[in-house]
Amino acid sequence: MKQIGIMISISFLVFAAATHAETIRVRDGESIAKAIKRASPGTVIEVEPGIYQEALVVDVPNLTLRGIVEGPRRPVLDGAISAEKMLADGVIVSGSPFTMTGFQVQNYAGNGVTTQGIDGVYISDLIVKDTGLYGIYPIQARNIVVTHCRISGMRDAGIYVGQSNHARIAFNETHHNVVGIQLENTNDAEVTGNLVHRNTLGIYAVVLPGKVQKTGARATISNNWVTDNNTKNFGDSFSFIGAIPHGAGIVVTGADDIEIHGNRIRGHRSVGIVVGRLPLLYSKKDQAIEPLSNRVHIRNNHLAENGEAPHPKALLFYGGVGSIAWDGHGEGHCIAASLSKRQTGKPMPHCADDEESGGHEMPPTSPPPKATAPTATSDLRGDVEVRIRAMRYEPREIRIKIGQSVVWINDDAVSHTVTSGEGTEPSFAPLRSGFLNRGDRYAHRFEQPGTYEYLCLPHVDQASMRGAKVIVDAP
Amino acid sequence: MKWLIPVVGAVTVWATGLDRPFPELQGPEPSRAEIQLGRRLFLDPILSRDGSLSCASCHRPELAFSDGHAIAVGRAGEKLKRNTPSLYNVGYRKHLFWDQREHSLEDQVLVPLLSEHEMNAAPETLIAKLESDAEYRLLFQRAFPEQRGRISLQKLTRALAAFERSLISNHSRYDKYASGERDALTESEVNGLRLFRSLKTRCFECHPPPTFEIPVAAAIGIPSADEGVGAASGNAALNGFFAVPSLRNVALTAPYMHDGSLKSLEDVVRFYAEGGGRRHDVSPERIDDKIRPFDITDGEIGDLAAFMRTLTDESAWHGDATE
Numbered sequence: 001m002k003q004i005g006i007m008i009s010i011s012f013l014v015f016a017a018a019t020h021a022e023t024i025r026v027r028d029g030e031s032i033a034k035a036i037k038r039a040s041p042g043t044v045i046e047v048e049p050g051i052y053q054e055a056l057v058v059d060v061p062n063l064t065l066r067g068i069v070e071g072p073r074r075p076v077l078d079g080a081i082s083a084e085k086m087l088a089d090g091v092i093v094s095g096s097p098f099t100m101t102g103f104q105v106q107n108y109a110g111n112g113v114t115t116q117g118i119d120g121v122y123i124s125d126l127i128v129k130d131t132g133l134y135g136i137y138p139i140q141a142r143n144i145v146v147t148h149c150r151i152s153g154m155r156d157a158g159i160y161v162g163q164s165n166h167a168r169i170a171f172n173e174t175h176h177n178v179v180g181i182q183l184e185n186t187n188d189a190e191v192t193g194n195l196v197h198r199n200t201l202g203i204y205a206v207v208l209p210g211k212v213q214k215t216g217a218r219a220t221i222s223n224n225w226v227t228d229n230n231t232k233n234f235g236d237s238f239s240f241i242g243a244i245p246h247g248a249g250i251v252v253t254g255a256d257d258i259e260i261h262g263n264r265i266r267g268h269r270s271v272g273i274v275v276g277r278l279p280l281l282y283s284k285k286d287q288a289i290e291p292l293s294n295r296v297h298i299r300n301n302h303l304a305e306n307g308e309a310p311h312p313k314a315l316l317f318y319g320g321v322g323s324i325a326w327d328g329h330g331e332g333h334c335i336a337a338s339l340s341k342r343q344t345g346k347p348m349p350h351c352a353d354d355e356e357s358g359g360h361e362m363p364p365t366s367p368p369p370k371a372t373a374p375t376a377t378s379d380l381r382g383d384v385e386v387r388i389r390a391m392r393y394e395p396r397e398i399r400i401k402i403g404q405s406v407v408w409i410n411d412d413a414v415s416h417t418v419t420s421g422e423g424t425e426p427s428f429a430p431l432r433s434g435f436l437n438r439g440d441r442y443a444h445r446f447e448q449p450g451t452y453e454y455l456c457l458p459h460v461d462q463a464s465m466r467g468a469k470v471i472v473d474a475p
Numbered sequence: 476m477k478w479l480i481p482v483v484g485a486v487t488v489w490a491t492g493l494d495r496p497f498p499e500l501q502g503p504e505p506s507r508a509e510i511q512l513g514r515r516l517f518l519d520p521i522l523s524r525d526g527s528l529s530c531a532s533c534h535r536p537e538l539a540f541s542d543g544h545a546i547a548v549g550r551a552g553e554k555l556k557r558n559t560p561s562l563y564n565v566g567y568r569k570h571l572f573w574d575q576r577e578h579s580l581e582d583q584v585l586v587p588l589l590s591e592h593e594m595n596a597a598p599e600t601l602i603a604k605l606e607s608d609a610e611y612r613l614l615f616q617r618a619f620p621e622q623r624g625r626i627s628l629q630k631l632t633r634a635l636a637a638f639e640r641s642l643i644s645n646h647s648r649y650d651k652y653a654s655g656e657r658d659a660l661t662e663s664e665v666n667g668l669r670l671f672r673s674l675k676t677r678c679f680e681c682h683p684p685p686t687f688e689i690p691v692a693a694a695i696g697i698p699s700a701d702e703g704v705g706a707a708s709g710n711a712a713l714n715g716f717f718a719v720p721s722l723r724n725v726a727l728t729a730p731y732m733h734d735g736s737l738k739s740l741e742d743v744v745r746f747y748a749e750g751g752g753r754r755h756d757v758s759p760e761r762i763d764d765k766i767r768p769f770d771i772t773d774g775e776i777g778d779l780a781a782f783m784r785t786l787t788d789e790s791a792w793h794g795d796a797t798e
Contacts, residue, residue, distance in 0.1 A: 037657075057669050059491040088675035094684075095492030109770075110674030117683060118492055133674055140683065210763070212689050238753065239764040281760075284712035286691075 032056055032065070032077075039063055047103070049073035053081050055108075058093040065091070067102025069125070071447070072430070079108035079131070090131055093118060097143070101125045108132055112151075115141050124148045134160045135177070138167070140212070147171050148434060155234060156241050157182035158199070161189065163213035169194065171434045178235040178244070179204050180226075183255070185211045189219040193415075193435045195457060200233045200246045202226040202268075207254030207278060208240065209286030216255040221263065223415070223435070225457050226250060228267040240282070245270055245311035248318060249303075254278035254291050261299040264458055265306065270314035272306030273298060275348070276327040295332035297351060298324065304461075324348065380441040382407030388416045388436070388456075392464040399471045405445040406470055410436040416465070417457045418442050423467070424460045449474040493653035495685045497645065500566045502579055505637030508618040513638025515614060516631065521604055523550070523594035530587070530635070533559050539724035539788075540642065545735025549592040557701070558735040561728045563788070564721055566640035569690045573717045573733045574707035580636035585628075598628050605631070644723045644788040645685065652785070653684065660785055666775075667782025675769045676747065676779070687722035687786065696752015696762035697732050715761035726784040740780040744771065 021042035024035045028050025035045045036058060044064040052075060058065075067075040079087035088110040091100065097120020104127040105112045112131035115121045121144040128135035128151045135151035135158045138144045144167040151158035151174045158174035159181045161167045167189040173196075174180035180196035182204045183189050189205075196202040203226060207216040226249045235242035247269030252258050253276055265272045275296045277283070283291030307322035319327030326333065326348050334351035383404040387394045389411040400406065408418045418433040419426045431454050433442035446452065452470040459465035505513075516522060520529040533547055534540035540562035542548070547555040557573050565571070570578060577583040587593040605611045605626045615626050618634055649668075651659035660668065671678045681689055692704040694716045705714030717733045731737040737746055750768035752761060771779075 055669070057672070059493055061492055088670070088673040092669065092672045093492070094672070114672075114674060116672060116679055117495065137674070139680070210691050210693060212691065236764075236767055238759050238762075238767065241764075281712075284710065285716075287708075287710070 026052075026075075032075075036060070036063070047075040049075055051076050051078050053078050053087070055079065055087045055089055056091045058091065058095050058098060061095045062097055063095055064099040065101075065103065066099075067104075067125075069102045071445070074102055074104055074127075076104040076106065078106055080106075088132075089114065090128075092116070093121075096120050097122065099123075103127075104129070105135075106130055111135075111137055113137065114139065115144075117141065119143055121145065126150075128158075129153050134158075135174070136160070137162065138164055140164060142166050144168065145170075149173075150428075150432075152176045154178065155236060156239070157204070160184065161186045163211050164189075165213075168192075173197075173428065173432075175199060176231055178231075178233055178241050180229065182206065183216060183219055184208055185213045185216045186219070187213075187215060187217050191219065191221045191224065193223050195225045197225070197227045197229065198231055199229045200231050200235075201244055201248045201251055202229040202265075203250045205252045205255040205258055207289055207291070209278075209282050209284075209289055211286075214286070214288045215290070218257045219255065220259045220261075221250055222259065223262040224250075224264075226263055226265045226268075230267070230269045243317075245313045245317050247271070247309075247311050247314065249273060249306065251318065252276070252293050252296050254283070254289070254293055255296075256290070256294045258293070258296045259299070260296065260301060262301065264302045264304075266302070266304045268306040269309040270307060270311045271318050271321045271325045272303045272323045273301070274318045274320070274325045275330070275333060276319045276325070277329040292330040293333075294330045296330070297334050297336075298348070299336040299351060380407050380443040381405075382443045385409065386468075387411055388418075391459060391462060393456075393468040396464075396467075397469045397471065399473065400446060401473055402449055402475050403445065403447065404472075405443055407441050407443040408433065408436070409441050410438055413438055415458060418444075418454055419457050420452065421455045421460075421466075422453050424455065426455060426457060426460070446470065446472045448472065491653055491655055493684055494650075494655070495653075497564075497643075497685050498567050500640055501569060502566065502581070502636060502640060503633075505640045506618065508614075508620075509634050509637035510641045512611075512614040512618040513634040513636070513641075515611075516635055517638050521608075522588060522596055522601065524596055524600070525550070527551075528594050530584075533587075533593075534562050537727075539563055539644075539727040541728040543729070545730050549590075550595055553592055555592060557733045558730070560720060561724055562639055563642050563644040563724050564686055564688075565642065567686055568718075570692075570718055572707075574703045575692055575718050576707040580639050581629075581632045584632045584635045584639075588632075602626050602628065602631075646790045647723070647786050647788050649782075649785040650685075661781070663778045664781045664785050667778035667780070667785075670771075670775055670779050671782055676744075676771070677765050678747075678779075680765055681719045682722050687725075688719050691719060692716040693719050693763050694752075694761045695747070695766055696755065696757035697734060697736060697746075698752060698755045698757055699734050699736075701733060703733065712760075715757070722783055723786050724788055726787045740783050741776050744776045744779050748776075 023044045026032050026035050026047045028048055032052050033054050039060045041061045046066045048068050077090045086107055086109040090105040090108045091113040093115040096118035099122040101124045106129040108131040110132040112128040112135045114137040117140045119142050121138045121141050124147045126149040130153035133156040135154050137160045139162040142165045147170045149172045154177040157179040158177035162184045164186045169191045171193045175198045178200045180199040180202045185207055205219050230247045233246055249265040249268045249272045251274040275293050278291040303323045310321040314321050318325050333348050335348040336351035384398055384400055384406045386408045410416050415435040415437055418431050420429055420431040421427045449472045454468050455466035517530045520526045533542045542559040547559040549555045571583040588596050619630050648659050670676055702714040704716040705711055731743050737743050748769050748771045751766040
């Protein structure tokens, strides 16, 4: 009898091998969880626009959850199952690797998307709103790519990479979270081209005690737009994160070998960039961590309007206020050509290879890596073309008919964006290009009449790069 | 027959993402002869001075090598300090004891062996007793063929440690589920596993698969005068911290926590749901910031406990010395 059982299970194995990489389509009103139950390694689950009130668990290896995006419509994972009750988690993933694109995830009590202990996390084009503590939370993972996501409303971090290795966090927008993007005890990370605004703290690279992985080393934080992270802290009062004072741009605490370059850091009430040690209160809890930050290199950032109304606890917590604060701890730090020289605490040494230590305004010297969003490829076409060249949109104002599309093409060497917004205030809808490098295109089809004003995020302080318009005539 | 049904019923046979490799064993690879000798010693009250206690008196095989008491009971019924931990998968541990004060099993076994409150062995007398036993002489010779000569305390601790390293638990219903038998767990247990990995409960943060523990100390705020790792290390910042225990076979090791103060798995879940020590006016420095109150229904508590019960090993050894 036992042998029969084994034979049957072998035949299942053959069957399983033969049916990999199938595609399952989930339609509005159907269950994604049921589709996941049927999935085998390699399965792609395509989900049509609609509301899905589910908590998903992915244990099967190599699953793809692909939301079908049709203009403004996309599938929404919604945890608010009644007026009083929210589900705890949007997606919990233990199967490696895992790919997820094109969803909105909202209204969960604990977390949006968490991946636990897996190798290969590929997340892009998610809109994550109000999902409790974290929006996207890879923990003890490796080989992580999170791009083109928009995350808001988290009581902890929008994107939180914990105890992981090899992470690329690029071209995301995080706003109105306590922390925009956090690297906790994470090695070999790149945080680039993100728009991080109106959080309590913008980008946080930290080494915390009591974790399995003890180091946070080798991160590049480059070409991010970090602005107005002054939101009052709404984290849990007893948590580490709940205690951080608002108004900080990029903070490095205890992490080593960090390159901070080409960022635009602006409008933080407390401080623009912080380099410091982990407070004794925390470092004493773990003898195996090295609490000092070492070798943090700050080059060619554009700092403006930071430190003008510091939080009362900022000086104590960050070790300084103003543009750049360094507490004097650690070795091998240097600073080069950041716009503002205002600095509190100890002055940081200049980088040895710095030829332009005077500090002047300059665009990011190393352009962000090529955007991978479907909206920023080079073969997009539109009914009307707008070129971005010599720091202006040409033509600055266009008039089109309903249903026509516009394509923007960047001819400049520096990166630009096409972002909805009036004056200097971005609203991010409906135009939201992400960073366009030279030659990149971004297209949008206009379905409603009206006047659509837009701006360029990195250059909004230049009159030619804001107030541009698309006027869509009523039929 | 008992095994056939789940095999036939299995929907899939590929490993899931939960099927993860165990870490490397700490210390030397145990040999078969060492394990055999160690097992024999483990069960033999000859190790205690008055012949009243064996290792297995407190580490009872049928209770996953725990003892069922809140606080361990020593020689002549004396109440000791802390709850007796399970020994399953102890070979993976980098730190031993609730307060993490020992770092190798060879050093650790000496503590209960020589403690006047526990086995109270006198090394010279014990060695002499073992030497006078022909069977032990043979077993020691087989276990340590290259080290001729007398039985020594070092060989004895090595053999006991080898036996402990052989106590691997990786064959539970959960493991079947992790290796792809989707029907190995009931719906309630699968829901419990989901809750276990939820950011609501955050169980997984300190008890991740496959060992369901991490090699760090943590503070959860059990009200207790015991300073744990703080006292052992002399580092007051770690007062109230204790080693994170494995949840493998946890259904067999009640009552729970370093002081045995929580009677059931359901009580443990309720303790965490109330925010751990936050509910008991324990100072915040003695509570990990991941521990925070959460809403949980009785049904969910039941599911979570049901999941934890799936971590009981189905091939567990129940103390048969003749194996």
